[in-house]
Amino acid sequence: MSDHCDKGRRRFVKLSAIGVAVTPLVGRVSLAAERLEEDDPVAQALFYRHNAADASDHALFQEDRYCYNCVLYDGPEDAEWAPCSAVGNKLVAREGWCSVWVPRS
Numbered sequence: 001m002s003d004h005c006d007k008g009r010r011r012f013v014k015l016s017a018i019g020v021a022v023t024p025l026v027g028r029v030s031l032a033a034e035r036l037e038e039d040d041p042v043a044q045a046l047f048y049r050h051n052a053a054d055a056s057d058h059a060l061f062q063e064d065r066y067c068y069n070c071v072l073y074d075g076p077e078d079a080e081w082a083p084c085s086a087v088g089n090k091l092v093a094r095e096g097w098c099s100v101w102v103p104r105s
């Protein structure tokens, strides 16, 4: 076997080992995202509610405003929960709302 093949094989084995080692860490990071609770001080400061209808008495609330159609909802519109940068990337509810709401373009 040539040196070239041995180097290629060693490189493949090394990269595979790195991939095996890193994959569980990536899974843990995504699982580590925690949901924003309504009694969290940040949630209270922004009047966040898991259910937008529960915020209907707020002066800034308007119908058809939900986390899923806010530009800060960092996930697909049909995701039940997604990170939001306004609340430290904690997960907010798709049907939620807060006073920072900004429309998706």
Ligand code: SF4
Pocket: 048, 066, 067, 068, 070, 071, 072, 073, 084, 085, 086, 087, 092, 096, 097, 098, 099, 100, 101, 102
């Ligand atoms: S900023 Fe947008 S996505 Fe984040 S909690 Fe408020 S309404 Fe929901």
